Amino acid sequence: MYRFLLTPRWWGINVLALLAIPFCIFMGSWQLSRFDARVQDHRKATEQVTSDRKEPAQPLEKLLPVDKRTSGMQATATGRYGKQLLVPDRQLDGRTGYYVLTLLRTTGTGKALPVVRGWLPGSADPAKAPAPPSGEVTVTGALQASETPGDNGVSARGGLPPGQTAAISAASLVNLVPYGVYDAWITLDKGDSGMKAVPATAPPGSGLDLKAFQNLGYTGEWFVFAGFVVFMWFRLVRREVEAARDAELGLVPEEQETAAAV
Template structure:
């Protein structure tokens, strides 16, 4: 048989390599396309967080034992018990509610039974820019009900940083950036307070759902994932083309060698 050489061990190994490479490249391409859809969905934005109408659940249950608020968790209502840390309360100026300029009051909460991770709670809005110590903090155990929000970023929220802020004031609620501001580890994300037991005596205005910046197009990260998608499918196609080209070349060389042998058998010299 003309193509019997394809069953030789080294050729079988080559076939298997290509058969493995093609689905692997295709799977990676599909994964990158899924990531593209996720990032593109996030970059499009909906204007504001969609607030869930479902009943509040325990924080650990919503986050499934993790420590990061994801897009799946955003807007969900959670319950958490613990104690506030008044000494490290923060003020977030430049926040507008109902056309009035003011600040968010951000207070760390240590969840009950959690020895390491603390949770940032946006307890509410207050007019002006008060000193962090001027807003009273509940003492003792509290039971907080609130809406999960993602850590803010300049690109995702459209919030501009305020330069030259004194200690105790921050421009955006970005928990990874607070590693050098607060003396403990934090959940990545925060809770916007909607109810508390006992009631908060500070009389703060509830924080409105966080807005997301509409990019009007595909984000840079989404473009990157789309590029990787194309790259992996090109690799899959290139693997098939390489297999076809190598096999075709081997067949042609074997045919030329066979023709040369036939000519020599007739006493003729093959054409060079």
Template sequence: MLRTLFSPRLVGLHLLVIGVLVAFILLGRWQLGVFTDSGHPRAAADPAPVALTDLSAPGERVTTDEIGRQVTATGTYDSSAQLLVADREPDVAAPGGRASSGAGFWLLTPLNLADGSTMPVVRGWVASPDDPAVDVPVGQVNVTGRLRPPDQSDAVQRGGALPTGQVATVSTAELINLWNGALRDGFVVATQQTPALSATPVAVPAPAVGAALTWRNLAYAAQWWIFAAFAVYMWFHFVRDAVRSNDPESQPET
């Protein structure tokens, strides 16, 4: 039996099947990887900055297509109405939970535009309300940043009331009751400013789009592995027939 299994013809068959199995398994894994990666969000087109007043109008909701867009705005800050958004890291992660070690404040300042509307602007992050960067620039400013949707007003559950001048979320519904003027929806996270930003910039992600899973690639992966199983099945039958044909005991008596 061993002599038959290791005959030149069957050795060639063994090597061919091993090569086929390796190739088919790797092809299946490749298609599975394509299927898995297809569901990951990917970077969307990031158009050049557009004037905020050209993108939307006061009273309009921020749309999905507008979230993450780079916008520019020119106006003056209202220092008397600035708020500190408590328990925030220097990023735009969704709020939640109690203050953690290292959490500070976003500087949320109303920017009064020439058309009479007001846009909430996050000018940066500070570790303490006593940070000198809290001071608001005087006069006209030019701001470039990314547009973000408003937080839900109940997104953060706190154990007690915040001090005067602090809020837990950047909520349009809440700011309407705190600020005067025609308030625009959402808020702008400033990335550049003239005069220059003095606080730690808040990291804000570029827009991303979700992707649908490509089920066809999963089917291709299963197909390659079925081919591999079929190759093993055929190899087994070829080897079995070869062994039987060379086994005297399996030959019919004459």
């Protein structure tokens, strides 16, 4: 009954199925390993951010450029506060508010360091944002890499009113001041002027972002493909067996329809 499996046509089908099934399983396992690696990266980055808060602060220049190792480490810089901006649509403790971002022109280099002095609830309102301290100040906070839309929920929307920015990055701030801007920023350990301190976040690329869940989705797709190959192989075998039985009974297509109706 199953001798047809040894025919040249079925040899091709069998070989194709035998190659496709392990390939799909391999690809699904690989995508799952990529998701697991991102989970581990996120866990390590979160632990590092927490542990870095206990380490003594280091001069800003020693921690640049920001990478996965230095992100979240305590940095210190001295300078004078200048231009102030608001960063809307930022979540903290389940509430929506905005960051108060002030550029600190550092002593020595003259470059501007974006400093998140704190978070306030509600819609971005310049009248509610406390003015920065005057004179020379020394700030200490967690070092962070420049943001890009999509990182840690950063909005990509444009058309913001003057005095606001969607992302904290040198690319978006460099045109606002006549001097250079560091490709990094810090968030103060203690919120300035009664504002709530913004906790440091894991560096970009080490969190459970869209790419991580894409890996998880691809994992399911590859395993579904493997199951589909098995399903189609058994279905083709079943149809071949039924056709062989019908041939043994001498049924022609018209007779098959009659037998089915009965």
